[in-house]
Amino acid sequence: MTNVLIVYASQYGSTKKMAKTIALGAKEEGAEVTLKMAPETTTEDLIKADGIIFGSPVHMGSMDWQMKKFIDEVCSKLWMENKLNGKVGAVFATGSGFGNAGGGCELTMLSMLNNLVELGLLFIPLPKNTPGYADAGLQWGPYGRSMGPNMEQTGLTDEQLEAARHHGKHVARAAKLIKGQPLFS
Amino acid sequence: MTNVLIVYASQYGSTKKMAKTIALGAKEEGAEVTLKMAPETTTEDLIKADGIIFGSPVHMGSMDWQMKKFIDEVCSKLWMENKLNGKVGAVFATGSGFGNAGGGCELTMLSMLNNLVELGLLFIPLPKNTPGYADAGLQWGPYGRSMGPNMEQTGLTDEQLEAARHHGKHVARAAKLIKGQPLFS
Amino acid sequence: MTNVLIVYASQYGSTKKMAKTIALGAKEEGAEVTLKMAPETTTEDLIKADGIIFGSPVHMGSMDWQMKKFIDEVCSKLWMENKLNGKVGAVFATGSGFGNAGGGCELTMLSMLNNLVELGLLFIPLPKNTPGYADAGLQWGPYGRSMGPNMEQTGLTDEQLEAARHHGKHVARAAKLIKGQPLFS
Amino acid sequence: MTNVLIVYASQYGSTKKMAKTIALGAKEEGAEVTLKMAPETTTEDLIKADGIIFGSPVHMGSMDWQMKKFIDEVCSKLWMENKLNGKVGAVFATGSGFGNAGGGCELTMLSMLNNLVELGLLFIPLPKNTPGYADAGLQWGPYGRSMGPNMEQTGLTDEQLEAARHHGKHVARAAKLIKGQPLFS
Numbered sequence: 197m198t199n200v201l202i203v204y205a206s207q208y209g210s211t212k213k214m215a216k217t218i219a220l221g222a223k224e225e226g227a228e229v230t231l232k233m234a235p236e237t238t239t240e241d242l243i244k245a246d247g248i249i250f251g252s253p254v255h256m257g258s259m260d261w262q263m264k265k266f267i268d269e270v271c272s273k274l275w276m277e278n279k280l281n282g283k284v285g286a287v288f289a290t291g292s293g294f295g296n297a298g299g300g301c302e303l304t305m306l307s308m309l310n311n312l313v314e315l316g317l318l319f320i321p322l323p324k325n326t327p328g329y330a331d332a333g334l335q336w337g338p339y340g341r342s343m344g345p346n347m348e349q350t351g352l353t354d355e356q357l358e359a360a361r362h363h364g365k366h367v368a369r370a371a372k373l374i375k376g377q378p379l380f381s
Numbered sequence: 382m383t384n385v386l387i388v389y390a391s392q393y394g395s396t397k398k399m400a401k402t403i404a405l406g407a408k409e410e411g412a413e414v415t416l417k418m419a420p421e422t423t424t425e426d427l428i429k430a431d432g433i434i435f436g437s438p439v440h441m442g443s444m445d446w447q448m449k450k451f452i453d454e455v456c457s458k459l460w461m462e463n464k465l466n467g468k469v470g471a472v473f474a475t476g477s478g479f480g481n482a483g484g485g486c487e488l489t490m491l492s493m494l495n496n497l498v499e500l501g502l503l504f505i506p507l508p509k510n511t512p513g514y515a516d517a518g519l520q521w522g523p524y525g526r527s528m529g530p531n532m533e534q535t536g537l538t539d540e541q542l543e544a545a546r547h548h549g550k551h552v553a554r555a556a557k558l559i560k561g562q563p564l565f566s
Numbered sequence: 567m568t569n570v571l572i573v574y575a576s577q578y579g580s581t582k583k584m585a586k587t588i589a590l591g592a593k594e595e596g597a598e599v600t601l602k603m604a605p606e607t608t609t610e611d612l613i614k615a616d617g618i619i620f621g622s623p624v625h626m627g628s629m630d631w632q633m634k635k636f637i638d639e640v641c642s643k644l645w646m647e648n649k650l651n652g653k654v655g656a657v658f659a660t661g662s663g664f665g666n667a668g669g670g671c672e673l674t675m676l677s678m679l680n681n682l683v684e685l686g687l688l689f690i691p692l693p694k695n696t697p698g699y700a701d702a703g704l705q706w707g708p709y710g711r712s713m714g715p716n717m718e719q720t721g722l723t724d725e726q727l728e729a730a731r732h733h734g735k736h737v738a739r740a741a742k743l744i745k746g747q748p749l750f751s
Numbered sequence: 752m753t754n755v756l757i758v759y760a761s762q763y764g765s766t767k768k769m770a771k772t773i774a775l776g777a778k779e780e781g782a783e784v785t786l787k788m789a790p791e792t793t794t795e796d797l798i799k800a801d802g803i804i805f806g807s808p809v810h811m812g813s814m815d816w817q818m819k820k821f822i823d824e825v826c827s828k829l830w831m832e833n834k835l836n837g838k839v840g841a842v843f844a845t846g847s848g849f850g851n852a853g854g855g856c857e858l859t860m861l862s863m864l865n866n867l868v869e870l871g872l873l874f875i876p877l878p879k880n881t882p883g884y885a886d887a888g889l890q891w892g893p894y895g896r897s898m899g900p901n902m903e904q905t906g907l908t909d910e911q912l913e914a915a916r917h918h919g920k921h922v923a924r925a926a927k928l929i930k931g932q933p934l935f936s
Binding site: 275278281282284306310313314316317318319320321323324325326335336366369370373374377378379380 | 830833836837839861865868869871872873874875876878879880881890891921924925928929932933934935
């Protein structure tokens, strides 16, 4: 069985909705999925996982502090012991549409990617021909915008959720393929 | 007299249009503006300037190679000699709307900012209450999108050009204020 | 009177030592300095300041979570209200020498810079001819390494502290110059 | 047969030496290696490869302009056609030791990584328990320093080349494993 862990922070529910949709995609590929908020996630969750996905709303241009606390206090222990090397990792984010260019979404994903790479994970991108990419795509992972440029509520679009679902499928496939392979030994 | 230099690369004209609009804003503040494409810009242009603005289309997630060639071959000489310390710098970018989140625009601006900082320039951001920000704003500088999520042509909006014009005003004011001040001596 | 605020997180004392040295430099330029750890810093501290400096140890490739919590919970309020526009900002970091290349120090500084820029601050770099740069320099700000490549304790060097002191001087000068100037109005 | 392509720019020979050492590691794992400088590399080289490694000296805080030109003019065509999705990618860099913290090496690697991810490649990190990491390690890939903090010549160390060799082995293994697998279909 392939295990996929999705760790996220969420304030208004959009990130949670993206996380659940990614989980759905991973399950379609036969993976067992653990969906947890950052403060509840343990070293055991990480060790058990074959694929690890981090998600966060854009907060002041980078990941929510609860995700960073989890990384500093939980992930760091496994980094010390080289325990996560060779798993696969991926990211996603949500934000408002203020500024129209997704201000901060790229650095938010990058700040999470930075940690996944440090933990020794292979990073899974979001190819530009993934269904839904035109509405929700960044090379780093799917991005859900629940508001327009003037902060008007729009909700996540079907296309954005479609990109998220496929991201879950991609990670599950890669995790299944790479599981147990001695890439870095 | 305060001198503002705008260096840019442009393929289809959007970046040039943004550059001209920024120039307009700088002139409104009384600055003398030099507008040059990257391959034509010289060390003399840089030395003469009190404020330096770099602009580029988003190409594969970062600045156009002609901007980078200019930085590697022209700017680097002045870096060696610490000749640009204490001037002010700023950035802007243009792109398509593909992906809807401005994929790559943030790292494109950051890649130019990285060089400005290395050259010893004070970096001027784009505050979020700048007119036009909702449609064209990133903290790093104005961003012009000439296409929608599905690559349909839209042209730069008035709001995007308004943000660009104000960016030019901001840089001219800061350059005027800081000119001749021994900040780093 | 020019006010400089230094906000930092510190675990083993190196970041605190760097912070105190930066404070010393700012005082030499006549600034009044407030030195605070992230959890104690308030919106009033930020509003009162003319120059704001963020410092953090490198934790898993980016800033300590307590700095991020402060940014998410305290700075974000002032961002909403555009209250910090036009102040000056700067960063510094500390880390071990593991990896020999300062792994993570650049992205740690960048993650803090990202927030300062979002808050509307002018960013003050560390010019490469600053005293101490050869031993402690990054364009983004001074970097203190208290260990060698194999994690052996070395302590911060005099050169590193010299770069830190000058960084404090630079920020104080720029804050004094820019204070009260309507750059973004 | 697994094909690994190494594309690099080099001025003084250090990057070439790192590239050759990475090639050696890949060959030890049975891969066929193509080693090319950026201006000579073609779309055919990219299409044929199962693993693609980009390497550059640190120039003004990011990759050499010749690497960027190659990405803008050659890689971009395959991006348009989604031709490289699902291959594996990795990066390395070289620099002086000026500043002691490897100023710019992190953003140089990141700027290349950014393009690999955009091209749809799985990114292979450098785990911290890789032999040689203490002297040459960044999570993004191996880093070779040929000078000390004061620009004194040191040459690449054996440890740095050891990290490079292992990076080549890692990429070859991952490329072999993932070749022909429909991860993103």
